[in-house]
Amino acid sequence: MIDTFFNATIMAQAWPIILAGLGNTLALSLMVVPLGLAGGMALALLSTLRSPWVRWPLMAWVDFFRAFPPLVLLIFLYAGLPFAGLELGGFACVGIAFFLNTGAYYGEVLRAGIESVAPGQIEAARSTGLTRLQALIWIVLPQAVRAVLPDLLSNTLEVVKLTSLASVVALPELLFQARQAQSLTYNPTPIVAAAVVYFLLLWPLVRLLSRLENRAVAAR
Amino acid sequence: MGGWERFAETFLNAKVMERYWPDIVAGLGTTIELAALIVLSGLAAGLALAVLRSFGVRVVNWAIVFVVDLFRALPPLVIIVLIYFGLPSIDVVPSGFVSTWLSLALVLMAFSEEIFWAGITAIPRGQWEAARSTGLGFGETLAHVILPQALRITIPPLTNRTIAITKGTALGSVVAVTEILGQASSAVSNSYNPSPLTLGAAAYLVLFLPVVIFGRWVERKFR
Numbered sequence: 399m400i401d402t403f404f405n406a407t408i409m410a411q412a413w414p415i416i417l418a419g420l421g422n423t424l425a426l427s428l429m430v431v432p433l434g435l436a437g438g439m440a441l442a443l444l445s446t447l448r449s450p451w452v453r454w455p456l457m458a459w460v461d462f463f464r465a466f467p468p469l470v471l472l473i474f475l476y477a478g479l480p481f482a483g484l485e486l487g488g489f490a491c492v493g494i495a496f497f498l499n500t501g502a503y504y505g506e507v508l509r510a511g512i513e514s515v516a517p518g519q520i521e522a523a524r525s526t527g528l529t530r531l532q533a534l535i536w537i538v539l540p541q542a543v544r545a546v547l548p549d550l551l552s553n554t555l556e557v558v559k560l561t562s563l564a565s566v567v568a569l570p571e572l573l574f575q576a577r578q579a580q581s582l583t584y585n586p587t588p589i590v591a592a593a594v595v596y597f598l599l600l601w602p603l604v605r606l607l608s609r610l611e612n613r614a615v616a617a618r
Numbered sequence: 619m620g621g622w623e624r625f626a627e628t629f630l631n632a633k634v635m636e637r638y639w640p641d642i643v644a645g646l647g648t649t650i651e652l653a654a655l656i657v658l659s660g661l662a663a664g665l666a667l668a669v670l671r672s673f674g675v676r677v678v679n680w681a682i683v684f685v686v687d688l689f690r691a692l693p694p695l696v697i698i699v700l701i702y703f704g705l706p707s708i709d710v711v712p713s714g715f716v717s718t719w720l721s722l723a724l725v726l727m728a729f730s731e732e733i734f735w736a737g738i739t740a741i742p743r744g745q746w747e748a749a750r751s752t753g754l755g756f757g758e759t760l761a762h763v764i765l766p767q768a769l770r771i772t773i774p775p776l777t778n779r780t781i782a783i784t785k786g787t788a789l790g791s792v793v794a795v796t797e798i799l800g801q802a803s804s805a806v807s808n809s810y811n812p813s814p815l816t817l818g819a820a821a822y823l824v825l826f827l828p829v830v831i832f833g834r835w836v837e838r839k840f841r
Contacts, residue, residue: 461827461830461831461834462827465785465822465823465830467786467822470788470798470818470819474812474819477803482628482812555690559691559692559693560693562696573693586704589696590704593697596692596693596696597688599691600692604691607690608690611732611736612736612739
């Protein structure tokens with residue numbers, strides 16, 4: 399059992415490959431988290447416009463991309479679009495898929511945050527001479543973000559975990575590298591190692607979230 | 619041929635769709651079956667762990683917290699790959715279907731335990747004491763007084779989490795499960811046409827759009 403799943407010799411061989419994968423997973427996360435946040439912020443700010451011409455299409459957009467499994471979106475971009483002569487490559491496909499999918503989730507979280515801020519605050523800010531956008535950015539958003547910080551963090555945890563999907567389109571992130579190492583060595587130790595790396599990387603965030611969530615439920 | 623016609627010919631090809639829609643429908647059946655199994659077993663296991671945790675045995679609770687943290691931190695695809703490609707090394711050969719089911723059920727177990735537990739701890743201590751003073755036992759208090767209230771609090775977060783995890787059934791295509799995405803992908807490579815993917819995408823929307831809208835409704839209703 400130890401020889402199969404925790405083989406030290408294989409581990410020594412596979413370690414550089416795994417480490418390169420970890421680097422790429424971190425780089426990928428640093429790309430897709432801001433991308434999703436930017437998309438979500440745009441959606442949330444748009445949702446403050448009261449016009450039904452904006453609100454309904456926006457809600458449809460968000461629900462559409464929340465209903466779509468991210469892997470389906472990714473495969474559609476990666477395996478479908480080339481038929482239309484649009485060959486984007488794995489990296490761009492991951493970027494677009496994450497922007498659309500995680501943007502919708504971040505958008506919902508941020509919208510809830512903005513709605514939790516009392517409307518009187520905008521009116522008060524406007525009366526001091528700020529424009530609507532200034533009031534949103536300087537008065538409402540800081541409070542909104544603080545109100546939904548646990549949800550934002552929880553979503554970010556999911557996004558980082560989701561970067562493992564990039565292995566399906568052959569981006570050399572942690573899971574992809576581990577599977578390469580596994581097929582080279584005929585031994586599952588590299589995958590176990592990748593799992594351990596993911597766990598060590600994300601455990602602190604999970605602990606923090608668990609505390610924040612317990613506090614939030616207790617406060618209701 | 620105009621741009622639109624070429625687009626339709628490529629992504630909405632009637633001939634290809636006619637040939638492959640039964641496959642997609644079969645995939646839809648597998649997705650629903652997989653999703654139902656994951657939801658039932660994942661939620662049941664999560665509730666069981668939360669109830670077990672309320673007995674307050676320290677060593678047991680440490681173990682529960684560790685397992686929950688583990689399956690919250692690991693990406694579901696990593697767990698699937700680990701089970702599907704790892705276990706055969708010790709002569710346990712789970713199918714792709716079983717690997718996907720087990721993995722996502724474990725993930726849902728972890729997330730739902732956390733939510734159930736938060737719900738249980740949100741009920742004031744005085745309720746325990748009051749119920750016990752009327753002569754109810756620990757188990758009776760839990761089952762008849764605490765859980766009914768705790769479950770009500772947990773419904774909105776639980777609904778959204780369950781929907782998100784159920785969408786993970788698409789990951790099964792990576793380990794050869796013939797669910798919607800798996801069927802659609804093999805149809806694309808057989809027909810050299812992406813229309814089956816369009817059909818597959820439509821199948822996901824038919825399945826999950828009502829669920830997402832339901833989740834939105836639940837969130838409003840229980841707030």
